[in-house]
Amino acid sequence: MGIYIMKRMLITLPLLLAVSFLTFVLISFSPMEPAEVVLRAQEVPVITEELIEQTNEKLGFNKPFIVQYFHWLIACLQLDFGQSYVKNEPVWSLMGPAFMNTFKLTMISSLVIISFSVLFGVLCALNERTVVDRILRALLFGFTAVPAYWLGAIFIFVFSVKLDLLPTSGMAGVKSYILPVTVIALGYVGLYFRNIRSAMLNNLNEDYVLYGRASGLPKKKITMHILRNSLQVAISIFCMAIPIILGGTVVVENVFAWPGLGSLSISAILSRDFPVIQAYVLIVAVAFVVFNMMSDILNAAFNPRIRDGN
Numbered sequence: 001m002g003i004y005i006m007k008r009m010l011i012t013l014p015l016l017l018a019v020s021f022l023t024f025v026l027i028s029f030s031p032m033e034p035a036e037v038v039l040r041a042q043e044v045p046v047i048t049e050e051l052i053e054q055t056n057e058k059l060g061f062n063k064p065f066i067v068q069y070f071h072w073l074i075a076c077l078q079l080d081f082g083q084s085y086v087k088n089e090p091v092w093s094l095m096g097p098a099f100m101n102t103f104k105l106t107m108i109s110s111l112v113i114i115s116f117s118v119l120f121g122v123l124c125a126l127n128e129r130t131v132v133d134r135i136l137r138a139l140l141f142g143f144t145a146v147p148a149y150w151l152g153a154i155f156i157f158v159f160s161v162k163l164d165l166l167p168t169s170g171m172a173g174v175k176s177y178i179l180p181v182t183v184i185a186l187g188y189v190g191l192y193f194r195n196i197r198s199a200m201l202n203n204l205n206e207d208y209v210l211y212g213r214a215s216g217l218p219k220k221k222i223t224m225h226i227l228r229n230s231l232q233v234a235i236s237i238f239c240m241a242i243p244i245i246l247g248g249t250v251v252v253e254n255v256f257a258w259p260g261l262g263s264l265s266i267s268a269i270l271s272r273d274f275p276v277i278q279a280y281v282l283i284v285a286v287a288f289v290v291f292n293m294m295s296d297i298l299n300a301a302f303n304p305r306i307r308d309g310n
Contacts, residue, residue: 004300012293019289020076023282024069026274034061034274041085041272081279086271091279094264099283101171102253102260106246108177109184113245114238116189121196122227128201137194144190152183152255169257180256184245195237199230239295243287 035055039047056062060071075082081091120140124133143151159179160168167176203209203226212222246261253262261280268276 005297008293008296012289015289016286019285020073020282021069023278023285024072026278026281035059037272037274038085042088076279076282081282082275084268084273084276086268086273091275094276095261095279095283098259098261098264101258102246102249102262105177105180105184105249105253105258105260106242109181109188109245109249110238110242112181112185113188113192113241116185117192117234117238118196118227118231120189121193121230122200122223124193124197125200125204126223140190140193142190143186144188146186148183148187148251149255151186152179152252155179155183156255171259176256180249180252180258183252183255184249188241188245192234192237192241195234196230199234200226203229235298236295239291239298240288243284243291246287247284 035052036047038055038059039051044051053062060068063071072082079092081095083089084091084094087094120136124136127133156168156179159166166179167173170176206229209222209226212225249258249260250262250265252258253260254266257263261283264276265280267273268280
């Protein structure tokens with residue numbers, strides 16, 4: 001198992017390097033010179049050629065592109081993403097608290113999504129083609145199709161404005177998590193429970209289930225065996241759900257004024273604060289790569305044939 005983990009890590013390193021390079025290239029997509037972007041972000045009234053040259057010299061934009069990239073990469077490895085063009089503060093001082101807020105929201109949402117996906121997936125599989133199965137699938141698919149911003153607005157109107165039960169925005173306590181977590185969960189449970197249901201139905205037709213029933217094993221014990229084997233199939237899906245939610249909280253965070261990465265990234269995009277944008281893209285991209293590696297390792301831990309290369 002240790003050899004397999006080392007192989008996966010060695011494969012992941014070049015991928016992380018490629019991700020970091022593509023992230024750094026983002027700044028070159030701007031039609032303006034980087035120095036001009038900085039000056040405009042800082043709302044400098046008159047931008048002259050001399051001022052642009054001074055800014056290029058100060059920020060190192062006049063150095064060769066590959067040199068700029070390696071300096072930036074080395075700094076990123078030390079969690080130094082540069083200075084914000086707009087606020088003139090270290091990017092990590094802005095990203096750190098925002099990341100933790102988004103991370104909390106992501107982890108709580110992921111736990112809710114995984115729990116209800118398993119619950120509804122098992123329930124639908126054990127009641128295949130019944131009224132329960134049809135109603136649950138219709139409801140969950142319906143919520144999946146509803147835009148998060150619309151669902152969030154409805155929830156705010158009903159539970160915050162009309163009933164005055166929950167806060168409309170911010171992080172005022174435990175109650176502040178209820179609405180954004182619910183909106184995120186309703187958008188993803190409908191996607192992931194189908195995989196549990198499908199895996200459960202496939203396992204229900206396996207020979208070991210038939211032999212277990214013929215041997216007189218309790219139904220509960222057989223169901224637990226089916227669920228365990230079904231969850232092995234869903235490991236990759238659930239591992240990748242975390243970075244997907246992490247990168248997909250932008251809309252929900254802006255609807256509920258959640259002080260996280262999503263709100264910070266939108267603000268940075270509108271003000272062309274490239275260091276903040278680069279840091280956000282890099283964090284989300286690295287999360288995808290790392291969790292993909294983790295899903296492979298977990299699958300290999302459950303299935304020896306994967307780590308043996310069969």
